[in-house]
Amino acid sequence: MTVREALSGVRWYLREVSGETAYERYVEHLRREHPDEPVMSRRDFERWRQDDRDANPRARCC
Amino acid sequence: MQATRARSIVIWTAVALIGAVAWGVVALVRGEQISAAWLIFAALASYAIAYRFYARFITRTVLGIDDKRATPAERLDNGVDFQPTDRRVLFGHHFAAIAGAGPLVGPVLAAQMGYLPGTIWIIVGVVFAGAVQDMVILFFSMRRDGKSLGQMARDEIGPVGGVAALVAVFAIMIILLAVLALVVVNALADSPWGTFSLAMTIPIAFLMGFYLRVLRPGRVLETTAIGVTLLLLAIVAGGFVQDSSLADAFTLSPEAIAFCLIGYGFIASVLPVWMLLAPRDYLSTFMKVGVIGLLAIGIVVTLPVMQNEAVTKFASNGAGPVFAGALFPFVFITIACGALSGFHSLIASGTTPKMIEKESQIRFIGYGAMLTESFVAVMAIIAASIIDPGLYYAMNAPAALVGDTVQSASQAVNQLGFQVSPGELSAAAAAVNEQTLVARTGGAPTLAIGMSNIFSGATGEGLKAFWYHFAIMFEALFILTTVDAGTRVGRFMLQDTLGNVIKPFGRVSWKPGVWITSAIVVGAWGWFLYAGVTNPLGGINQLFPLFGIANQLLAAVALTVGTTLLIKAGKLKWAWVTGIPLAWDAAVTLTASYQKVFSDNPKLGFFAQRDKFKAALDQGDVVAPAKSVGDMHSIVTNSTVDGVLAAFFAILIVVVIADAARVWVKAIRAREPLPTTETPPVESQLVAPSGLFPTAEERALLAGAGAGANGGRFARTDERQTQRSGRP
Numbered sequence: 001m002t003v004r005e006a007l008s009g010v011r012w013y014l015r016e017v018s019g020e021t022a023y024e025r026y027v028e029h030l031r032r033e034h035p036d037e038p039v040m041s042r043r044d045f046e047r048w049r050q051d052d053r054d055a056n057p058r059a060r061c062c
Numbered sequence: 063m064q065a066t067r068a069r070s071i072v073i074w075t076a077v078a079l080i081g082a083v084a085w086g087v088v089a090l091v092r093g094e095q096i097s098a099a100w101l102i103f104a105a106l107a108s109y110a111i112a113y114r115f116y117a118r119f120i121t122r123t124v125l126g127i128d129d130k131r132a133t134p135a136e137r138l139d140n141g142v143d144f145q146p147t148d149r150r151v152l153f154g155h156h157f158a159a160i161a162g163a164g165p166l167v168g169p170v171l172a173a174q175m176g177y178l179p180g181t182i183w184i185i186v187g188v189v190f191a192g193a194v195q196d197m198v199i200l201f202f203s204m205r206r207d208g209k210s211l212g213q214m215a216r217d218e219i220g221p222v223g224g225v226a227a228l229v230a231v232f233a234i235m236i237i238l239l240a241v242l243a244l245v246v247v248n249a250l251a252d253s254p255w256g257t258f259s260l261a262m263t264i265p266i267a268f269l270m271g272f273y274l275r276v277l278r279p280g281r282v283l284e285t286t287a288i289g290v291t292l293l294l295l296a297i298v299a300g301g302f303v304q305d306s307s308l309a310d311a312f313t314l315s316p317e318a319i320a321f322c323l324i325g326y327g328f329i330a331s332v333l334p335v336w337m338l339l340a341p342r343d344y345l346s347t348f349m350k351v352g353v354i355g356l357l358a359i360g361i362v363v364t365l366p367v368m369q370n371e372a373v374t375k376f377a378s379n380g381a382g383p384v385f386a387g388a389l390f391p392f393v394f395i396t397i398a399c400g401a402l403s404g405f406h407s408l409i410a411s412g413t414t415p416k417m418i419e420k421e422s423q424i425r426f427i428g429y430g431a432m433l434t435e436s437f438v439a440v441m442a443i444i445a446a447s448i449i450d451p452g453l454y455y456a457m458n459a460p461a462a463l464v465g466d467t468v469q470s471a472s473q474a475v476n477q478l479g480f481q482v483s484p485g486e487l488s489a490a491a492a493a494v495n496e497q498t499l500v501a502r503t504g505g506a507p508t509l510a511i512g513m514s515n516i517f518s519g520a521t522g523e524g525l526k527a528f529w530y531h532f533a534i535m536f537e538a539l540f541i542l543t544t545v546d547a548g549t550r551v552g553r554f555m556l557q558d559t560l561g562n563v564i565k566p567f568g569r570v571s572w573k574p575g576v577w578i579t580s581a582i583v584v585g586a587w588g589w590f591l592y593a594g595v596t597n598p599l600g601g602i603n604q605l606f607p608l609f610g611i612a613n614q615l616l617a618a619v620a621l622t623v624g625t626t627l628l629i630k631a632g633k634l635k636w637a638w639v640t641g642i643p644l645a646w647d648a649a650v651t652l653t654a655s656y657q658k659v660f661s662d663n664p665k666l667g668f669f670a671q672r673d674k675f676k677a678a679l680d681q682g683d684v685v686a687p688a689k690s691v692g693d694m695h696s697i698v699t700n701s702t703v704d705g706v707l708a709a710f711f712a713i714l715i716v717v718v719i720a721d722a723a724r725v726w727v728k729a730i731r732a733r734e735p736l737p738t739t740e741t742p743p744v745e746s747q748l749v750a751p752s753g754l755f756p757t758a759e760e761r762a763l764l765a766g767a768g769a770g771a772n773g774g775r776f777a778r779t780d781e782r783q784t785q786r787s788g789r790p
Contacts (some may be wrong), residue, residue: 017154018282019398029141046279049335055570061405062164062238
């Protein structure tokens with residue numbers, strides 16, 4: 001594995017684990033499963049995703 | 063095939079030998095100090111063997127995982143909460159959700175029994191109980207579309223078991239939040255450096271929240287990078303504040319900090335998530351993983367030597383100053399997170415089962431993440447055991463015992479049978495720029511001293527004070543995140559319950575409902591926090607056992623659900639896998655509750671304590687450590703409440719197990735397995751490796767499916783293969 005591959009692996013991991021790719025996955029999901037439905041803009045999607053956590057709180061352990 | 067098999071036998075024999083030698087050194091060497099490396103080797107070798115053999119046996123033979131069966135993530139994929147997630151990413155999410163301050167605090171307190179009992183329990187406990195519980199609950203929830211533990215308890219055991227589980231969850235949440243907040247209070251009291259740094263996290267979080275909401279939606283990484291930079295600056299700036307005229311403004315008494323935390327908890331939990339909680343969560347997750355990584359590297363690089371005894375006299379005489387009671391059952395109560403933590407069952411039946419890609423991945427995610435948390439606990443017990451025992455007791459014994467000066471602390475520690483001079487205590491405090499280290503209970507300051515010793519061993523003595531406050535900050539940061547998130551979860555449960563009686567409460571967006579229920583939850587943990595802060599007997603000393611009992615109570619509920627599901631599925635012969643940990647957990651928890659309720663030693667039994675102070679109060683006497691009649695009254699009230707709670711938790715465990723036993727008998731008498739509550743199987747279209755690295759067979763399968771090395775989707779109708787998000 002080259003250094004460049006390792007770095008791109010780290011970048012991929014951080015983007016995935018931090019949820020930065022959530023929008024990309026949402027768009028891909030919609031295109032694949034419901035091609036006729038309108039796609040939210042990134043701003044709207046991120047707002048909706050954050051506000052959803054207000055309604056569905058997640059526990060953090062000790 | 064022959065060659066790989068032979069190689070595998072050689073490798074695993076070597077791992078077993080390393081583990082056996084390391085355990086031998088850890089357990090048998092007496093009279094000379096050993097290197098922390100032996101604990102690390104013993105832990106890692108045990109984890110490897112348990113993961114390779116025991117966890118595999120459980121998944122294949124006991125649970126019967128089936129990768130031909132689609133997981134809820136695949137079947138119900140909605141692109142948001144249900145979605146197949148790369149196993150390594152999901153491991154990160156799951157680990158961040160289960161690991162917090164718990165595995166760092168418990169082992170530090172348990173070090174009063176010596177490093178050996180705690181280490182054995184952390185490693186043996188995780189292998190046979192903690193990791194098993196997490197993985198089994200993850201499996202059962204995954205087979206039921208991600209049902210929560212409470213729902214499974216109601217469906218599988220019955221309404222009584224279900225209600226008991228809900229009450230247990232709520233109770234543990236309240237006690238947990240109070241204890242964690244108490245840890246923060248003890249870490250920040252009279253410390254302007256720490257208080258300033260932690261206070262700065264609030265504007266930093268607001269800034270990040272605004273940035274993420276308005277300026278750059280979804281750019282989490284750059285936002286976190288900005289936040290972490292500001293956070294490090296805040297820690298450095300704290301050192302200057304300490305020496306400036308601002309110091310007085312940030313020097314707060316324990317009571318003042320408690321009220322700040324209570325106010326913070328209420329406001330944070332009614333604000334929208336994006337303002338404070340979400341950005342805090344990114345910061346604290348990043349700090350958590352970063353610091354744990356640093357600690358592991360620090361220990362491996364500096365290889366510190368253990369100063370603590372392997373087993374202290376407090377293990378047998380039960381008269382330890384940090385918490386009362388003998389080794390059994392109190393080591394197993396004090397160390398919950400890291401060995402067996404009931405709270406994890408809420409995460410394992412929460413978001414994780416909805417995102418898992420393949421059934422076989424439960425071993426890596428459920429069992430593996432818990433092994434990692436256990437390793438964090440081992441590092442914490444190392445950090446607490448490499449500092450001088452005299453300093454350890456001066457820091458962790460309650461003020462009632464050690465007084466508040468270095469002279470009184472030195473004397474008290476000598477009476478305990480350990481040595482530390484007043485000069486050494488002053489020097490230790492000065493080295494980390496704190497006014498005093500005497501009676502800094504709660505575990506966080508001790509851990510911070512241990513960590514600053516390890517880190518400054520690698521970076522030079524000059525940075526000792528920075529590393530100390532860095533460690534304090536990182537613990538306080540994620541405790542505050544837990545306080546905020548936990549208050550919301552408690553509020554949500556309360557809204558749900560009240561909604562059955564008064565309709566509008568059920569609507570989560572109804573503002574008066576949000577304020578009222580938040581105030582109730584914050585008021586509940588706030589009461590315990592304030593009682594803990596002002597308790598002359600020492601809040602940690604009194605509350606930590608209750609927290610442990612509550613956490614192990616939840617573990618009993620989870621293991622009961624697991625055992626019930628195994629028996630119902632006709633797997634009675636494998637029910638010991640969860641049954642033995644359940645029996646152990648019940649024995650530990652019930653013994654601890656029994657002693658806390660019925661012991662006639664006022665240091666141990668809550669009611670004996672109550673009677674002692676009540677009797678004195680009736681005579682008009684004030685008994686040390688109380689200084690006034692008010693103190694006497696508060697001891698009587700606290701002891702009564704704590705005693706009632708301990709009894710209540712014990713009753714809950716008995717109710718849940720007795721109710722489940724009824725179901726067990728019915729299931730065993732039935733000729734066939736009872737009807738299953740699993741979602742019917744659907745054939746899976748996904749391929750993905752099960753462990754961290756794909757095996758040779760998995761590589762062949764993935765290549766055959768035309769997917770990348772880390773998984774993809776079989777074509778449905780045509781030959782085209784789709785692969786998600788370019789995984790490396």
